[in-house]
Amino acid sequence: MNFAGLLEFHARSDPLALAVADSRCRLDYGDLDALASRFGSAALAAGLTRGDRVAILLPNRVEEVIALLGAMKAGLLPVPLNWRLQGTDLARVIDHAAPALIVTQDDRLAEVGDGAGRIVVSAGQSARAGSFWQFVASGDPGLGAIGRQGRDIANLMYTSGTTSTPKAAIHTHAMRLAIAGAMADGFRLSRRDVALAVSPLFHTSGMSVLSNALFSGCPCILMEKWDLARFLQLLGQKGVTFLHLISTLMVDIATADRALFDGLQSRVRMTWGGGHSIDPSLLEEYERRIGGTFVQGYARTEGGLSYNSVDRERRSFAHHGFANENSSEMGIFDPATGLRCPDGTTGEIAVRGDGVSPGYWDGPMIRVPPSFDGGWQRTGDLGFIGADGALRFLGRTDQMIKTGGENVYPSEVETALLRIPGVANAAVFGVPDPRWGQKVAAVVVRSAPELTETDIDREIRRDLAGFKVPRLIAFVGDLPRLGNQKVDLRRCREMVLDGATPAQVQQA
Numbered sequence: 001m002n003f004a005g006l007l008e009f010h011a012r013s014d015p016l017a018l019a020v021a022d023s024r025c026r027l028d029y030g031d032l033d034a035l036a037s038r039f040g041s042a043a044l045a046a047g048l049t050r051g052d053r054v055a056i057l058l059p060n061r062v063e064e065v066i067a068l069l070g071a072m073k074a075g076l077l078p079v080p081l082n083w084r085l086q087g088t089d090l091a092r093v094i095d096h097a098a099p100a101l102i103v104t105q106d107d108r109l110a111e112v113g114d115g116a117g118r119i120v121v122s123a124g125q126s127a128r129a130g131s132f133w134q135f136v137a138s139g140d141p142g143l144g145a146i147g148r149q150g151r152d153i154a155n156l157m158y159t160s161g162t163t164s165t166p167k168a169a170i171h172t173h174a175m176r177l178a179i180a181g182a183m184a185d186g187f188r189l190s191r192r193d194v195a196l197a198v199s200p201l202f203h204t205s206g207m208s209v210l211s212n213a214l215f216s217g218c219p220c221i222l223m224e225k226w227d228l229a230r231f232l233q234l235l236g237q238k239g240v241t242f243l244h245l246i247s248t249l250m251v252d253i254a255t256a257d258r259a260l261f262d263g264l265q266s267r268v269r270m271t272w273g274g275g276h277s278i279d280p281s282l283l284e285e286y287e288r289r290i291g292g293t294f295v296q297g298y299a300r301t302e303g304g305l306s307y308n309s310v311d312r313e314r315r316s317f318a319h320h321g322f323a324n325e326n327s328s329e330m331g332i333f334d335p336a337t338g339l340r341c342p343d344g345t346t347g348e349i350a351v352r353g354d355g356v357s358p359g360y361w362d363g364p365m366i367r368v369p370p371s372f373d374g375g376w377q378r379t380g381d382l383g384f385i386g387a388d389g390a391l392r393f394l395g396r397t398d399q400m401i402k403t404g405g406e407n408v409y410p411s412e413v414e415t416a417l418l419r420i421p422g423v424a425n426a427a428v429f430g431v432p433d434p435r436w437g438q439k440v441a442a443v444v445v446r447s448a449p450e451l452t453e454t455d456i457d458r459e460i461r462r463d464l465a466g467f468k469v470p471r472l473i474a475f476v477g478d479l480p481r482l483g484n485q486k487v488d489l490r491r492c493r494e495m496v497l498d499g500a501t502p503a504q505v506q507q508a
Contacts, residue, residue, distance in 0.1 A: 002145040003154050003176040003211075004072035007033050010217045017191070018219040020210075021238075024127040025062045029217075032066065038139030039070030045139065046119055048100050050075040053156065055099035056202075057081045057090075057108060060222035063123040063132055064201055065210065067103045070136075072154055073145040076101075079156045079168070080202035086111065093158060096166040098363070106130055150174025150354070156361050157204060159301045168361040169301045178354035179303065180215035182327035183208060187242060187270055187295070187310055189216040194267075196234060196243040198223045204301040205244045205273070212242075228256060235290070236265045242292075245273045248481070250294075251425060254285040255447070261289045268292040270310045274299070279418035280317040297321045298393045300379060302369070304328045304351030306391045319390035320383075327355030332385055333372045335397070340372075346384045348397060350376035382409065399489070401430035403438050406467045413440060413470065416463040420456060422448030427479055427487045431472060431496060441472040443479060443492045472496050 007029070010017070015030030027035065043054065054071040056078060058064040064080065071078040079097050081090070090111060094102070101119045102112050109122055124130035148154075154176045156168040183189075195213040197220055199206035213220035221238050223231065226249060234240060245253075250273065271286075272295040283294050297307035298320040305328065308314075308321040323330035328351045332341040341347040352375045360367040371377050382394040394400075394409040401408040410428040417426040425445035430438035444456070453473050460469055473496075480491040 001150070001173060001177065002072060002148040003173045003180075003214075004036065004069045005145040006214050006217075007036060007069055007073075008145060010214075013217070014191075017217070020062050020065050020213075020220050020222065022061050022222040022224065024125075027062055032062075032069070034141035035066045035136055036070035036073055037141050037143035038136045039066050040072075040074030040076070040139065041141075041143040042135050042139030043071065043076060043101055044074050044143075046101070048074070048076055051077060051153075052101070053077045053079050053097050053099040055079045055081055055094060055097055055102045055112075057083050057102065057104040057112060058123065059083055059105075059224040060197055060201055060206065061123065061224065062222070063103065065220075065222075066136065067132075068155070068201070068210075069214075073143060075146045075148070077153055077156055079158075080200075080207070082158065082202050083108075083200070093166050096362075097156070097158075097168065103132060148173045150177070151358075153361070155207075157202070157207065157301055167367075169357050170359055170361050170366065171303075171357060174354050175303055175357060176211060177215075178327045179208065179305065180211040182305070182324040182355060183212050183307075184215045185326055186307055186324050187212070187272070189213075189218065189242065191217040193218040193241040194239050195220040196223065196238070196240040197221065198226065198231065198249065199244050199246065204299065205246070208299075209242075209244050226252075228252060228260065232260065232264055235268060239267045241267050242270050242272075243268065245271055247274065247278050248479075250278060250286050251282060253289060254282040255424065258289075264289075266291040270295055272297060272307060274320070279415075279423075282418075283317055295321070298349075298381075298383075298391055300351075300381075301357075302377070302379075303356035304330060304349075304353075304377070304379065305355065306330060316390070318392075319386065319388075320393045322390055323351075325353070328353030330385070330391060331376055332383065333376065333378075335378075338372050341384070343385050343387055343389075346382060346394065349379045349381040349383045349391070349393070351379060352376050399429065401428075401438050401440055403430070403433070403440060403467055404436045408440055408468050413442070413460075413464065413468055416460050416468075417442060417444065417456070417470075419463065420451075420459045422446055422451035422455070425479055427489065427492050428470065429489050429492060431493055433471075439471040440468060441474075441493070441496045442470040443474050443476050443495055445478060446475055 010029045011033035016028050019029040019032040056067050068078045106122045121132045121135045122130045123132040154173045155171045159167045197209040269292040293312045295308045299305040306321040306323045332347040335348045395411045413428040424447040427443045431441045433439040480488040482488045
């Protein structure tokens with residue numbers, strides 16, 4: 001089934017129900033369906049054919065949703081691009097995707113150009129302004145979603161930041177349906193809910209918010225950029241009931257002036273998210289300020305997900321939830337032997353199922369990721385499944401620190417750092433050492449300026465063995481981030497090696 005067909009179901013069922021809105025425009029399901037059909041029809045009339053890519057370089061706006069669903073309807077491949085990319089980083093991704101059509105905004109036309117025979121349309125700053133809307137107006141509102149098998153590609157999503165080779169993960173129609181359905185079921189979503197997409201739609205989390213809303217038939221409110229005051233305004237005015245947030249934004253909310261939340265009329269019943277480790281006390285403070293339950297989980301652009309329960313009494317901050325087998329199965333494997341690990345044993349997380357990508361699009365080729373026997377796709381992530389059946393995610397295999405013959409998982413050290421009073425945020429990684437192979441290093445954001453390396457060393461030893469204690473510490477105002485908002489570990493290493501203070505401790 002074509003995933004965009006869900007839009008047609010809701011347009012027939014309740015055409016006047018709100019479907020999507022940003023600060024400039026709001027569309028009900030009937031309007032959104034007609035505009036998506038017009039876009040797809042106009043693209044086909046312009047000469048695009050099945051499998052052609054439609055690149056979308058926009059912040060979270062209704063035009064992105066129209067283009068995304070319209071391309072799917074027409075059998076084209078929408079490719080949301082990281083709108084934070086510029087210059088050679090942007091050109092590299094566009095060259096790889098080789099789109100026949102680019103949708104962008106007026107002020108970025110010069111960057112994307114119209115080379116290689118591409119069609120370029122743009123959206124203006126005000127509502128329904130720009131050549132995008134003229135392009136849409138030329139199409140047929142009666143175009144129906146063409147039939148698609150589950151294995152057919154629905155969209156591509158780039159997984160790289162600004163420093164690595166582009167990787168375009170394939171999302172099939174079956175994958176989109178499996179993930180959206182599994183999350184809608186696990187989060188108990190319905191048409192009475194209201195979604196808020198804070199995360200960008202070029203990221204799997206933002207795409208999931210939109211897909212969950214489409215699956216459930218509820219409205220999706222779009223935020224173009226992060227602004228705490230605007231965020232709180234939307235919660236109160238739009239009746240938001242569920243959303244996704246990255247860890248960074250949850251820290252912003254939990255540490256902001258309490259007075260900002262006075263009088264907030266929030267209907268939020270659940271937030272899901274993840275990222276770097278956060279002190280559980282900050283997560284609890286987030287819940288007190290915003291309301292509802294925070295649901296911690298594990299998810300990838302390539303698929304495979306686990307989440308905690310939305311029931312507060314069953315939720316835990318000590319693990320990353322349970323695999324949702326409506327989407328995918330999850331197992332732990334020994335990367336050396338390829339054999340499955342017993343519960344409690346750390347190994348590589350592997351996934352399989354309808355909600356898992358078949359690989360990476362690369363022009364005429366599909367790059368299939370390595371797998372263990374039985375079709376278990378390797379993730380490159382380390383973790384273990386406890387006796388309770390819950391996943392504990394420990395970090396990337398290439399981020400594990402090997403020091404003096406011992407393995408150190410960065411997430412464990414980050415969690416211990418965040419328990420220390422005066423530590424607001426932290427990132428942990430390994431740096432080369434001629435004697436130990438690697439030594440543990442950390443970049444720390446302080447909430448108490450008087451906190452010293454000695455204080456950290458003394459406090460963290462209450463929780464960790466000596467070989468896990470950071471040997472180099474750099475205090476910074478904020479953690480450096482990539483365009484996708486993940487912590488930039490390469491820059492963190494540079495900061496530590498350029499200006500860290502060696503901890504006055506002995507390897508133990």
